[in-house]
């Protein structure tokens with residue numbers, strides 16, 4: 030939760046152009062607006078934390094502001110509309126997102142609770158006449174977590190959107206949004222930031238203290254500023270240090286490794302996406318370790334930091350470790366990484382991964398045939 034708040038503050042100070050790294054999308058909307066060809070419904074997709082929601086909010090302010098600049102796509106920032114949007118009290122700006130304690134966007138958000146069905150909720154409110162200007166804008170965050178009931182209600186609105194409405198759905202990927210919803214939206218993709226630009230941004234925003242840590246965060250952040258802010262957590266790097274030290278042991282204590290990895294996943298809270306990301310990180314750290322070990326065993330230069338270099342040097346000292354072993358470990362980890370998104374429970378695949386790694390690294394004399 031802390032990371033989210035922090036991320037919001039980070040984006041808040043950014044102008045449209047350049048900094049957010051989505052100039053192509055800005056340009057696309059600028060042209061659509063200039064030609065008066067805005068769609069009624071948009072689907073924004075991209076990795077978590079790349080700024081989809083922030084972009085949607087900024088676009089909403091522009092669409093609602095009567096004095097917005099069509100060339101820069103910037104709202105005036107001074108009118109009633111802009112002030113109310115900034116304060117979160119704009120009557121024509123509707124926002125829906127998943128409550129922190131829920132896994133789905135519940136039907137109540139769209140059509141009201143049982144006692145007020147069809148008299149409240151986003152599908153009702155978007156049909157009301159604009160209060161301030163001539164538009165109403167709705168932003169639906171976490172649209173990949175619509176359940177069937179909610180999706181069906183929303184679908185009716187998307188089939189016949191009110192003439193004055195613009196509805197923006199934000200989701201992590203197009204595949205995770207129901208096809209029926211998808212087909213009614215104009216699809217806009219948000220890519221990640223290049224890691225060099227991201228590292229600079231992390232320094233500028235004070236997320237990282239020095240260039241080395243900025244580059245390290247950027248390397249793992251998959252182009253996402255939000256993700257980088259999340260990774261700027263000492264807990265993550267403490268875990269990496271312990272993981273690397275444990276991976277350097279021979280034989281591998283797969284039970285202890287799985288326990289500490291699962292504890293690390295649990296620290297992310299209950300949200301499935303955050304837990305999956307931590308699971309991925311465990312595997313990414315392991316891959317990094319085995320790759321560095323391969324290079325060490327071949328006397329190839331590595332760009333390892335102190336923790337990694339130390340762990341690799343200790344691992345390489347064990348007799349019976351041959352170059353093929355860490356290569357097989359990288360393969361096994363890469364395979365796990367490819368499947369992380371399919372697993373619901375980290376509790377099953379993480380222990381299996383460490384068991385397999387321990388088996389691969391067993392010296393030939395003790396290996397069972």
Ligand SMILES: [Zn+2]
Pocket residue numbers: 094095096097104105106107108109110111
């Ligand atoms: Zn304005």
